[in-house]
Amino acid sequence: MSEGARPPRVLLHAFSTFKLGGPQARFVQLANELGPGYRHLIVAMDNCFDAGERLHPAVQWEPMRLDVVKGGALANRGAFRALLQRLKPDLLLSYNWGAIEWAAANLPRVVPHVHVEDGFGPEEANRQLPRRVWMRRVLLGWNGVSVVVASRNLERMATGVWKLPSRRVTFIPNGVDIPPTARPFSAVAGRPVSIGTVAGLRPEKNIARLIRAFADVRARRAARLIVVGDGPQRAELQALAQQLGVAADVEFTGYLKDPSARLVDFDLFALSSDTEQLPIALLEAMALGMPVVATRVGDVGDILSDVSPDNLCEPQDGPFAATLSRALEQQSQWPAWARAGREKVQVSYAKALMITRWKQVFDGQLHRSSAASKPLDP
CATH class of the missing domain: 3.40.50.2000 (Glycogen Phosphorylase B;)
Incomplete structure (x- = not known):
């Protein structure tokens, strides 16, 4: 590192799994685009890190295998809290209900924390489970956790059902690459x-x-x-x-x-x-x-x-x-x-818009100003 260069920010990302899915694919996009200015520590509740093969060689990341106790929603709180106290990352990011134990581990707060919600499994497809609503309200609301949601539907859920303060909830839509030209249409007549x-x-x-x-x-x-x-x-x-x-x-x-x-x-x-x-x-x-x-x-x-x-x-x-x-x-x-x-x-939904907002998150600037909590301009 050259003299005067900023050391990379250390981010601890807590996933239920690091198999390739929506949240993991977005993280890979972000890490690849934002480069070596960050050091990513990845924990997965199932100790699966398959999505890591899509990260560029320049990305600084480390899979961290944990002894995870299964069966209780807060069974790992003590061990996870000890890890946070030892590592002291610049930012903890937890993803979806499957990593909610990390919100419990960080209560009372050890490090700055952003919780990310992308959606629900089949058990909450039609209705919210009361116990999970209460836990989100307590673990995220009482500890003043900043919450990023991937849809307007989730934004309404977070403020209306979980009763989180709107100033702490930020909508950042997923973004994708836009090819320079649309693909040409080919007639399907005469073929399947x-x-x-x-x-x-x-x-x-x-x-x-x-x-x-x-x-x-x-x-x-x-x-x-x-x-x-x-x-x-x-x-x-x-x-x-x-x-x-x-x-x-x-x-x-x-x-x-x-x-x-x-x-x-x-x-x-x-x-x-x-x-x-x-x-x-x-x-x-x-x-x-x-x-x-x-x-x-x-x-x-x-x-x-x-x-x-x-x-x-x-x-x-x-x-x-x-x-x-x-x-x-x-x-x-x-x-x-x-x-x-x-x-x-x-x-x-262009990727450039998404990356600009997520860089704010990674840099710990999400709610440092009123402007940061405003939705993206179209």
């Missing part, structure tokens, strides 16, 4: 139409809904389905495709280091989730210039309301199958939907 999705194969993503809708489509026309991602439901979903007689036309790619690279193989992107907030894969597809069909969950309705509102539906099997089929019959509209979607992402 390619429907695709990018998702963890978990219950809340409801890929089964997509496979059932695809089976309806496949009964009437040549089509293929590409499912990019892996997860605990993979074998079950492959069995469902076999049972419905479409296994030969459904590709399960498994885990990919760069899942977005397969987007170019899709004609249409489909999101079938029961719960989402601000899905990165959906934004990436729109940035590329691709029509999308999606369930109305989280902020997805706001995103598509002035892009292709008829391609939204409630998260139910019947409406989703009907919406997908209707979109496939309206291919003359695809270029218009694609242009509107790409423009939406350019204005509101």
Whole structure:
């Protein structure tokens, strides 16, 4: 380090897992863009650090394996608190409910803390669990923790249900790369139409809904389905495709280091989730210039309301199958939907906007001025 150079800020990131998912993919983007000015200590409650392979060599990061006690929401508080007292990072960042024990470990406060909420698992898809509401209210509210949320829906939840003060809650939307040009459209007449999705194969993503809708489509026309991602439901979903007689036309790619690279193989992107907030894969597809069909969950309705509102539906099997089929019959509209979607992402969800705001977070400046708590200008 040259004389007078600032030592890197030490950030301790607490995840439930460091397998590749939405929060982990965003962290990788940020760490790669912001470079060696930060030293990242990564803890994962399951001691899995697979997402680290996507970090650039210049990124200073260290996976920290812990002896995690399972079974109690506060079982690890003492050990985690001792670690915070020993390491004294410049900032603790905890991600979602799966890392809430770190908020408990930092009460009373040992180090500055930002808690990040990206969404919920299937157990909270339809309603908030009272015990978790109370714990968030106590652990985040009573300790004055700054909270970053990835959607307007979560912002409303944090202030209205968890009763956190609005001045401590900041909305920072996910952002994605905008390719310099939209991909050219290729006619699908005379070849199978390619429907695709990018998702963890978990219950809340409801890929089964997509496979059932695809089976309806496949009964009437040549089509293929590409499912990019892996997860605990993979074998079950492959069995469902076999049972419905479409296994030969459904590709399960498994885990990919760069899942977005397969987007170019899709004609249409489909999101079938029961719960989402601000899905990165959906934004990436729109940035590329691709029509999308999606369930109305989280902020997805706001995103598509002035892009292709008829391609939204409630998260139910019947409406989703009907919406997908209707979109496939309206291919003359695809270029218009694609242009509107790409423009939406350019204005509101570009990666450069996200990085500017997250640099404030990493630098500990999130709530040092009133301006820092204002939402991003479009």
